[in-house]
Amino acid sequence: MPIIDAQLHAYERNHPGRPWHAVLTGPPEVTGDQTVATLDAAGVDGAILVSAFTMYRYDASYALEVHKRHPDRFALVKPVDPANPAVGELIAEWKRTPGAVGVRMLLVRAGLPEDPADPGLNRVLKEAALLSMPVNLHIAGRLDQGIALIRRHPNTRIVVDHLGLVQPHEPPLPDAPWAELSQVLTLAELDNVTIKITGACTLSRRPFPYDDIWDPVCRVIDAFGIDRCMWGTDWTRAVKFLTYAQGVDAFRATGRISESDKVALMGDTLARIYGWSPPRKAQARP
Numbered sequence: 129m130p131i132i133d134a135q136l137h138a139y140e141r142n143h144p145g146r147p148w149h150a151v152l153t154g155p156p157e158v159t160g161d162q163t164v165a166t167l168d169a170a171g172v173d174g175a176i177l178v179s180a181f182t183m184y185r186y187d188a189s190y191a192l193e194v195h196k197r198h199p200d201r202f203a204l205v206k207p208v209d210p211a212n213p214a215v216g217e218l219i220a221e222w223k224r225t226p227g228a229v230g231v232r233m234l235l236v237r238a239g240l241p242e243d244p245a246d247p248g249l250n251r252v253l254k255e256a257a258l259l260s261m262p263v264n265l266h267i268a269g270r271l272d273q274g275i276a277l278i279r280r281h282p283n284t285r286i287v288v289d290h291l292g293l294v295q296p297h298e299p300p301l302p303d304a305p306w307a308e309l310s311q312v313l314t315l316a317e318l319d320n321v322t323i324k325i326t327g328a329c330t331l332s333r334r335p336f337p338y339d340d341i342w343d344p345v346c347r348v349i350d351a352f353g354i355d356r357c358m359w360g361t362d363w364t365r366a367v368k369f370l371t372y373a374q375g376v377d378a379f380r381a382t383g384r385i386s387e388s389d390k391v392a393l394m395g396d397t398l399a400r401i402y403g404w405s406p407p408r409k410a411q412a413r414p
Contacts, residue, residue, distance in 0.1 A: 129391045130405060131376070132398050133175035134360030135205075135289070135326045138163045138194050139183050146190060152182035153297040154364030160194030164201055166363075170373045171380075174406035176360070176398070177202040178264070181234055195227040203404040205230040205264055210240060210248030216255035223259045229402040230287065231256060234266035235274060244276035253277070257284040262401060264324075268294045271311050278321060287401065288315065288323045290362060291348065295327045298368040305331040306344045316351035322401050323352055325393070326360035329378050330369045337377065338370075342384040354389045358398040 141157040142148040160177075167175060177195065179188040188206035195202050204227045208215055222228045233240060233252060240249060256263045266289040267274025278286050292312035293305065315321045328345055332338035349357050361375035370378075379394060399405035 130173045130395045130399075131171065131380070132395045132405060133167070133172055133363070133376075134324045134358040134398050135178050136163065136175050136361060136363040137180040137365070138177055138191070139180050140190060142183075146184070146187075148183040149185050150182050152180055152365065154367050158364050160197055160202075163194070163363075164198055166372050167201065170376045172376060173395070174201045174203070176229065176402065177204055178232065179204070179206045181207045181232075181237060192225070192227075199227060200407050203227050203229040203402060205232050207232045207234065207238065208252055209238075210246070210252045212248075215248070215252055219252070219255050219261060220259060223261050229404050230262040230264050232264040232266070232289075234289075236269040237266060242270065242273055244273050244280065249277055250280060253281040253284045253286075257281060260285070262287050262322075264289055266290065267292055271308055275311070275315060278315060278318065282318065282320055284320060285401065286318075286321045287358075288312070288321060290327045291323065291325060293331070295330050295362070295365075296369075297365055301331065301333060309344055309347065313347065313351045316353075316356075319356075321352075322356045322358065322397065323348060324358050324360055325349075326358075327362035327366055329375050330362075330366050332369075336370065336374045337381065341378075342382065346384060349385070349389070349393070354385075354392045355397055355400075357393055358401065359394045 138158050138160050140159055177191050179191040186207055186209050191204050195204055208231045219231055253263055262285040264287045293308060325345060328341050329338045332341050334340050359379050363372050
């Protein structure tokens with residue numbers, strides 16, 4: 129089965145030509161070439177490369193460089209600024225960009241307005257719907273706002289980031305990392321919402337293969353249906369908890385879901401939602 133990671137980041141070292149805004153958890157650099165080598169070592173065919181907001185804010189130029197070098201291995205998602213009055217035109221331009229499959233908003237991390245009726249937030253979701261462009265929403269830490277915002281846009285394809293839950297960048301775990309899951313599951317009644325089961329292993333209190341994640345993860349799968357769930361690692365944010373291969377194998381080798389469900393979770397759902405999968409020649413690489 130083709131395996132596609134729903135979210136990872138690549139970035140170059142901080143330098144004056146493309147300075148970082150802040151530091152993301154991870155190594156000093158994780159270049160596109162290094163990321164491809166990591167995918168190959170773990171038997172992963174491709175990934176959604178999400179331009180790293182922490183470093184680059186709304187500038188996706190490095191992600192575009194990586195895609196140009198490795199067009200068969202990555203599709204692209206970039207953050208957009210709802211405060212920009214031209215955000216609709218920017219989304220339309222992004223839609224025309226080779227490799228682009230979605231846009232993203234991060235409610236807390238980007239310091240976006242807290243009102244679900246905010247004109248800028250709603251403009252992004254409205255314009256994305258008109259362009260059939262999925263919107264990745266990071267609603268962790270603002271579930272009430274995020275759910276209200278999503279409910280206002282039933283015609284927009286929404287992809288909820290990271291199970292909708294606050295996930296740590298380094299140990300220790302919060303006391304009750306799954307406490308808000310029941311609230312997240314209310315989104316399952318909305319058929320325009322897909323959920324990314326990304327970074328789940330970072331919520332485990334056990335060593336690999338992280339067996340304690342499966343009861344809550346299976347609640348997500350049962351609520352949304354496997355055809356609205358997609359696996360991913362959120363690499364490199366997860367680097368202080370596990371290796372990349374462990375993030376893959378915890379799902380690929382589990383006996384908690386069927387082989388057919390693994391095919392959907394680890395590739396097929398993503399390919400359908402984003403309209404992209406690695407070409408066969410990439411999947412058949414040595």
